[in-house]
Amino acid sequence: MKIAVTGKGGVGKTTLAGGLARLLAKQGFNVVAVDADPDANLASSLGIPEEEMAEVVPIADMKELIAERTGSKPGTFGSYFKMNPKVDDLPEALSKLHDGVRLLIMGTVKEGGGGCICPESVMLKALLQHLLIARKDMVILDMEAGLEHLGRGTAASVDAMIIVIEPGMRSVQTANTIRKLASDLLVPRVYVVINKVQDPEEAEIISRRLDGLPLLGSISFSPVVRRADIEGKSPYDLDSAFVEEVREIKDRLFAELGVEE
Ligand SMILES: Nc1ncnc2c1ncn2[C@@H]1O[C@H](COP(=O)(O)OP(=O)(O)O)[C@@H](O)[C@H]1O
Ligand SMILES: [Mg+2]
Numbered sequence: 064m065k066i067a068v069t070g071k072g073g074v075g076k077t078t079l080a081g082g083l084a085r086l087l088a089k090q091g092f093n094v095v096a097v098d099a100d101p102d103a104n105l106a107s108s109l110g111i112p113e114e115e116m117a118e119v120v121p122i123a124d125m126k127e128l129i130a131e132r133t134g135s136k137p138g139t140f141g142s143y144f145k146m147n148p149k150v151d152d153l154p155e156a157l158s159k160l161h162d163g164v165r166l167l168i169m170g171t172v173k174e175g176g177g178g179c180i181c182p183e184s185v186m187l188k189a190l191l192q193h194l195l196i197a198r199k200d201m202v203i204l205d206m207e208a209g210l211e212h213l214g215r216g217t218a219a220s221v222d223a224m225i226i227v228i229e230p231g232m233r234s235v236q237t238a239n240t241i242r243k244l245a246s247d248l249l250v251p252r253v254y255v256v257i258n259k260v261q262d263p264e265e266a267e268i269i270s271r272r273l274d275g276l277p278l279l280g281s282i283s284f285s286p287v288v289r290r291a292d293i294e295g296k297s298p299y300d301l302d303s304a305f306v307e308e309v310r311e312i313k314d315r316l317f318a319e320l321g322v323e324e
């Protein structure tokens with residue numbers, strides 16, 4: 064199963080992606096968590112200590128590897144390079160393994176504009192495609208709202224996209240924008256999770272505004288989840304109520320997708 068988590072900045076994408084990844088690993092699945100947000104912070108949500116991440120280089124910045132795999136010469140513009148670099152060994156080689164979750168940090172590609180294709184973006188695209196198509200793992204993608212990393216073809220290969228929203232109409236509007244993007248990119252299924260719910264009535268009101276977008280569940284506002292972030296720890300390790308809510312979301316998702324456990 065391949066799941067992309069999206070939503071407006073600050074809604075809790077990374078919190079949910081980290082929670083889902085840890086839960087699935089606990090349940091015995093091979094999990095690859097992909098940090099595809101330029102503002103990468105999935106590691107702390109998974110519970111990986113900051114010191115351990117200090118030396119981790121995002122894949123987009125691995126100049127030598129990219130040059131070697133794509134056959135491009137760094138610094139030369141407009142040269143020829145392979146469009147299908149070898150990537151199948153990279154999820155093992157480049158990931159950080161923690162509590163059964165393999166974390167991959169994609170990094171950002173600064174493209175020259177005008178739709179230029181550069182070796183870095185070819186590399187990331189090939190890796191994502193490999194993860195989504197060729198592998199049997201559970202893949203959780205922590206994305207930004209813009210879906211930049213999901214080109215046509217790649218997006219169609221996820222099984223589902225979860226849009227995280229907060230109680231509030233602005234968040235619902237963002238959800239609708241993302242939903243249109245997702246539909247243009249042929250994402251097969253799109254769901255919503257409402258996060259930071261302070262009372263059930265809020266979730267009720269928002270769910271009526273979702274215009275047919277199916278709701279997978281909600282997560283309560285939790286001072287413990289917030290505190291975990293402040294301490295750079297995983298809410299999965301500190302907040303059992305959070306874990307229970309993530310479990311319900313996962314169960315609903317599995318039921319929707321007809322995944323057998
Ligand atoms: N259910 C929750 N209760 C309290 N705080 C939360 C909750 N979910 C997320 N947060 C906090 O909101 C902030 C943004 O969450 P984060 O997962 O990083 O969002 P995003 O990845 O969408 O930018 C973090 O400080 C996080 O701890
Ligand atoms: Mg995030």
